[in-house]
Amino acid sequence: MSDLKNFDGLVSIREIEGQGMLVVRGDFSAPAFREAVCALAGVDFPEQRQAVVRDGRGLLWMSPDELMVMLPRAEASRARADLAAKLADQHALVGDVSDARVHFQIEGRVVRETIAKLAPVDMHPDVFAPGTLRRTRFGQVATAVWLLDERTARVFCFRSVRDYMAKLLAVAADEKSEVAYFQK
Amino acid sequence: MLIFTCPYCGVAAEETELAAGGEAHLTRFGPGSSDDDFESYLFTRENPKGVHFERWRHVYGCGKWFHAARCTVSNEVFGTYSAQTTEPTAEIRETISKKRPGWSWRDMNGEG
């Protein structure tokens, strides 16, 4: 396991423990579907590519028929069963993917640059606003990322590639590797 | 570099975020079809120098399949459109006619 505890670089990298996550697929135009997921997450329904998350709870727009529900890990299993029951008469699917994903929070002055080094995404402040979720790749693995604010980003990927991602982030945030692209 | 805007999530995705799915708008011939139809469905593909229609998948993004029209010579992208159609939209055909007057592809052309 690649240890990030003592990592000190251009940004801090912290693995988030206890983040639960449900994948939900269904009909975004169905009021009953929207009400059910919003009630569970306690936030408004996200617009296209939006991440609406407060204190580890919220909704992520993943595709036109796929959401992620963010919630504490301890609640995930029960919440999955409750939501599946609520959506039983709809064409919908709910899965608990808490064990299948790993989350990292990266924080610091050059958070945009750290992401830009790894993903084919325009991270310019005029283009990529906080609250926008982007599914993409970091290096060679599927990744999703959103900015909480100008200094903080949340990244998640499959847990099976956790070590690869930890090393990738650490290399991109090596303290001697600053490009200062977005400061120019 | 090839950049397509995914019609499902709106992201301008560059090539490495996508997977190519081959020629678009094929008619599927399955069990009960003639040998000739089945053979051409499996093997006969267009290989044009110029206007081409393809299927692509936003594999590292929203995961959806979509259609794209591009020029195989310059890689100019004419547009992307929904997967839920059996032919290019009128809008795409109009765009291509403006940029490549006299174009044709399979039994399609700029006149309709």
Ligand SMILES: [Zn+2]
């Ligand atoms: Zn997409």
